[in-house]
Amino acid sequence: xxxxxxxxxxxxxxxxxxxxxxxxxxxxxxxxxxxxxxxxxxxxxxxxxxxxxxxxxxxxxxxxxxxxxxxxxxxxxxxxxxxxxxxxxxxxxxxxxxxxxxxxxxxxxxxxxxxxxxxxxxxxxxxxxxxxxxxxxxxxxxxxxxxxxxxxxxxxxxxxxxxxxxxxxxxxxxxxxxxxxxxxxxxxxxxxxxxxxxxxxxxxxxxxxxxxxxxxxxxxxxxxxxxxxxxxxxxxxxxxxxxxxxxxxxxxxxxxxxxxxxxxxxx
Amino acid sequence: xxxxxxxxxxxxxxxxxxxxxxxxxxxxxxxxxxxxxxxxxxxxxxxxxxxxxxxxxxxxxxxxxxxxxxxxxxxxxxxxxxxxxxxxxxxxxxxxxxxxxxxxxxxxxxxxxxxxxxxxxxxxxxxxxxxxxxxxxxxxxxxxxxxxxxxxxxxxxxxxxxxxxxxxxxxxxxxxxxxxxxxxxxxxxxxxxxxxxxxxxxxxxxxxxxxxxxxxxxxxxxxxxxxxxxxxxxxxxxxxxxxxxxxxxxxxxxxxxxxxxxxxxxx
DNA sequence: GCGTATCAAG
DNA sequence: CTTGATACGC
Numbered sequence: 371x372x373x374x375x376x377x378x379x380x381x382x383x384x385x386x387x388x389x390x391x392x393x394x395x396x397x398x399x400x401x402x403x404x405x406x407x408x409x410x411x412x413x414x415x416x417x418x419x420x421x422x423x424x425x426x427x428x429x430x431x432x433x434x435x436x437x438x439x440x441x442x443x444x445x446x447x448x449x450x451x452x453x454x455x456x457x458x459x460x461x462x463x464x465x466x467x468x469x470x471x472x473x474x475x476x477x478x479x480x481x482x483x484x485x486x487x488x489x490x491x492x493x494x495x496x497x498x499x500x501x502x503x504x505x506x507x508x509x510x511x512x513x514x515x516x517x518x519x520x521x522x523x524x525x526x527x528x529x530x531x532x533x534x535x536x537x538x539x540x541x542x543x544x545x546x547x548x549x550x551x552x553x554x555x556x557x558x559x560x561x562x563x564x565x566x567x568x569x570x571x572x573x574x575x576x577x578x579x580x581x582x583x584x585x586x587x588x589x590x591x592x593x594x595x596x597x598x599x600x601x602x603x604x605x606x607x608x609x610x611x612x613x614x615x616x617x618x619x620x621x622x623x624x625x626x627x628x629x630x631x632x633x634x635x636x637x
Numbered sequence: 638x639x640x641x642x643x644x645x646x647x648x649x650x651x652x653x654x655x656x657x658x659x660x661x662x663x664x665x666x667x668x669x670x671x672x673x674x675x676x677x678x679x680x681x682x683x684x685x686x687x688x689x690x691x692x693x694x695x696x697x698x699x700x701x702x703x704x705x706x707x708x709x710x711x712x713x714x715x716x717x718x719x720x721x722x723x724x725x726x727x728x729x730x731x732x733x734x735x736x737x738x739x740x741x742x743x744x745x746x747x748x749x750x751x752x753x754x755x756x757x758x759x760x761x762x763x764x765x766x767x768x769x770x771x772x773x774x775x776x777x778x779x780x781x782x783x784x785x786x787x788x789x790x791x792x793x794x795x796x797x798x799x800x801x802x803x804x805x806x807x808x809x810x811x812x813x814x815x816x817x818x819x820x821x822x823x824x825x826x827x828x829x830x831x832x833x834x835x836x837x838x839x840x841x842x843x844x845x846x847x848x849x850x851x852x853x854x855x856x857x858x859x860x861x862x863x864x865x866x867x868x869x870x871x872x873x874x875x876x877x878x879x880x881x882x883x884x885x886x887x888x889x890x891x892x893x894x895x896x897x898x899x900x901x902x903x904x
Numbered sequence: 905g906c907g908t909a910t911c912a913a914g
Numbered sequence: 915c916t917t918g919a920t921a922c923g924c
Contacts, residue, residue, distance in 0.1 A: 379914085380917060404914090406918070431918050432913075491914060586914085586915035629914080629916080646924090647907055671924090673908070698908050699923070758924055766923095798924095852924090853905035896906075896924085907924085913917080 371637060372397040373484060375527040375600055376621075377583070377630035381405040381436065384628055385413050391621055392420055397634060398440050399479065401486035403529045405434035412436065427472045435475045435486050435528070443477030443484070450474060450513050459512050468509060476517065482608065483521035485514065487528035495552045503531070507558035514565055518605070526567055527602040529583075529630065532559050534569065537578030538598035550599060567603035570615040570635040582617050583630045591622055602635040611637040638904055639664040640751060642794040642867055643888075644850070644897035648672040648703065651895055652680050658888055659687055664901060665707050666746065668753035670796045672701035679703065694739045702742045702753050702795070710744030710751070717741060717780050726779050735776060743784070749875065750788035752781065754795035762819045770798070774825035781832055785872070793834055794869040796850075796897065799826050801836065804845030805865035817866060834870035837882040837902040849884050850897045858889055869902040878904040 374397040378384040381402060392400065400422075405412065407428045414424045417438050427448035428434035437443065449469035453460050473488040487510070492503035514526060532555045536542035545551050563569075571580070581596025590596065604612060614636040622631040641664040645651040648669060659667065667689075672679065674695045681691045684705050694715035695701035704710065716736035720727050740755040754777070759770035781793060800818045803809035812818050830836075838847070848863025857863065871879060881903040889898040 383917070404917090493913085586917095588915085590915095626916085650907070671907090760924080853907090855905090857905095893906085905924100907922100909921085911919080914915100 371399070371480065371482070372634055373399040373401070373525055373527065373602065374632045374634040375401045375403070375486070375529070375602060376632040377403040377488070377529040377600060377628060379404050379628040379630065380407075381434075382407055382411075382413060383626070385416060387621055387624055387627070389416055389420065391618075391632065392417075392422070392438070395618065395632070395634070396440075399484055400438040400632075401484065401527050402436040402438070403434070403486070403488035405436050406431060407434060425475060425477055427475045429470075429472045433472045433488055435472060435488050437475055437477055437484065437486050439477070439479060441479055443479055446475070446477040448472070448475045450509055452516055453509070453513050456516060459516070460509055465509070468506060473506075474513070478521060481521070481523055483517055483524040485517065485524060485526040487526065487530065489528065489530045489532065491531050492549050492555070494549050495547070500549065504554055504558055507555070507562065511558075511562045511565065514562060518565060522605060523607055524567070524605040525602060525608060525635070527633075527635075529599060530559065530601050531599050532556060533597050533599055534559060534601075538581075540579075540581065540595045540597070550597060563603060566605055568606070568609045570602040570604050570609065570612050571598070571617070571633065573609065573612055574615050580617055582633050584622065586629050600630055600633050602633060604635070604637070608637050613637060638666070638747065638749070639901055640666040640668070640792055640794065640869065641899045641901040642668045642670070642753070642796070642869060643899040644670040644755070644796040644867060644895060646671050646673070646895040646897065648701075649674055649678075649680060650893070652683060654888055654891060654894070656683055656687065658885075658899065659684075659689070659705070662885065662899070662901070663707075666751055667705040667899075668751065668794050669703040669705070670701070670753070670755035672703050673698060674701060692742060692744055694742045696737075696739045700739045700755055702739060702755050704742055704744055704751065704753050706744070706746060708746055710746055713742070713744040715739070715742045717776055719783055720776070720780050723783060726783075727776055732776070735773060740773075741780070745788060748788070748790055750784055750791040752784065752791060752793040752795075754793065754797065756795065756797045756799065758798050759816050759822070761816055762814070767816065771821055771825055774822070774829065778825075778829045778832065781829060785832060789872060790874055791834070791872040792869060792875060792902070794900075794902075796866060797826065797868050798866050799823060800864050800866055801826060801868075805848075807846075807848065807862045807864070817864060830870060833872055835873070835876045837869040837871050837876065837879050838865070838884070838900065840876065840879055841882050847884055849900050851889065853896050867897055867900050869900060871902070871904070875904050880904060
């Protein structure tokens with residue numbers, strides 16, 4: 371099975387590029403982030419004509435996630451809703467507030483639970499949005515813990531807006547401690563991974579300099595001033611089975627690209 | 638000599654189309670309206686590389702006129718400035734106010750005075766903008782009268798935002814009396830033409846149904862629901878010499894076209 | 905509908 | 915730098 375993750379920065383603006391990429395790279399599952407469109411306006415048909423089932427959770431202008439899948443998904447749910455049915459672990463008013471931003475969608479394919487995430491950006495360390503990001507990651511951990519109870523085989527992927535270590539950003543001396551590379555963010559991510567997830571990309575490639583996001587500003591892509599913030603995390607059995615994981619930089623080279631490029635895992 | 642007029646609705650957005658059209662139709666003079674760019678940002682080089690001299694009078698966002706010419710123009714001036722040096726005919730404070738909107742540019746080629754105009758749209762009959770349009774046309778008449786004293790051979794062209802008679806709009810029963818086809822506008826135009834100008838297009842084509850503008854809305858071009866509001870008016874000697882005048886609808890058929898298409902006169 | 909400007913977000 | 919929303923002009 372091949373699963374990919376790609377922050378497309380507007381699925382409507384990037385539609386042709388996403389379709390072209392799927393023709394070239396017919397993954398079983400494509401997880402999209404920053405679709406920036408409400409479900410009613412999501413361009414379903416082009417993907418359906420390509421043979422994909424389409425599952426969306428979108429809002430106007432911001433955020434938005436979707437899963438495209440060559441087979442139907444089972445038990446699709448959006449947001450942190452599954453936590454609501456549990457009592458006690460997280461306050462339900464907080465969950466309702468968190469779910470206004472469409473950042474989570476999940477579904478099951480062949481007993482594999484696929485969780486597609488768009489982690490908050492966080493703006494700047496210490497900002498209100500930064501606190502929101504850290505709080506969101508805490509809730510995410512509870513969410514994933516509850517999901518694992520039902521589905522021990524999991525692939526948790528998406529735009530994490532966190533570079534796990536110094537190999538994952540182009541100028542660690544300058545950028546460590548800044549947003550996406552601060553210790554509290556990395557610690558929150560490690561606590562999530564401690565539930566039993568491992569980075570599929572790092573099973574195959576140990577060295578730094580491989581990035582999935584380059585800022586539109588300052589001609590960052592041309593100069594390869596990137597970050598690796600788009601990840602595929604696997605539970606132990608799937609990690610064991612993983613046979614490849616790679617970043618495909620080609621879409622980032624097109625005219626009018628997304629600032630992110632796809633990452634694929636095969637197991 | 639071939640002179641063309643074209644409201645391009647942003648010269649920067651339409652640059653490639655204008656360049657392509659000039660390659661296909663290498664007129665001596667091209668008068669542009671709605672350039673929507675200040676002079677410092679006008680894309681001069683592409684036209685200069687094509688062999689054209691470039692004369693501009695633009696503002697931010699709105700209006701803006703330019704003359705492209707295969708030979709240098711003499712005595713270029715912008716706005717109603719020439720009226721300022723005359724005393725009495727029009728109040729100078731009014732002229733200063735009128736000239737904030739960049740709608741007039743003129744220059745001389747081979748003793749022919751070329752006046753390029755973007756007449757105010759007028760919004761709706763009876764509105765403040767309608768009164769502005771009628772006032773502007775009154776000043777235009779004084780301006781042209783003064784220009785004629787120096788240059789009896791004149792071509793006055795541009796987007797007049799007036800359909801002179803019932804042949805010049807697709808539904809005269811419905812549209813006569815509305816903006817661009819109201820009697821005060823037509824009367825103001827006739828008073829200007831009474832200075833001694835004649836419509837080059839009507840020297841050759843008497844029937845209706847030939848249009849230069851189609852609203853972007855309601856698929857007006859596909860249904861040919863147009864208006865003939867872009868004109869080339871000639872003083873008697875030039876009118877006598879005119880050998881052709883035509884509307885070229887091809888640019889209006891392109892993707893992302895201007896809502897206007899060029900009109901050309903040859904004499 | 906299609907331009908442009910401005911704003912917020914990334 | 916790029917996106918989408920809003921506002922305005924035509």
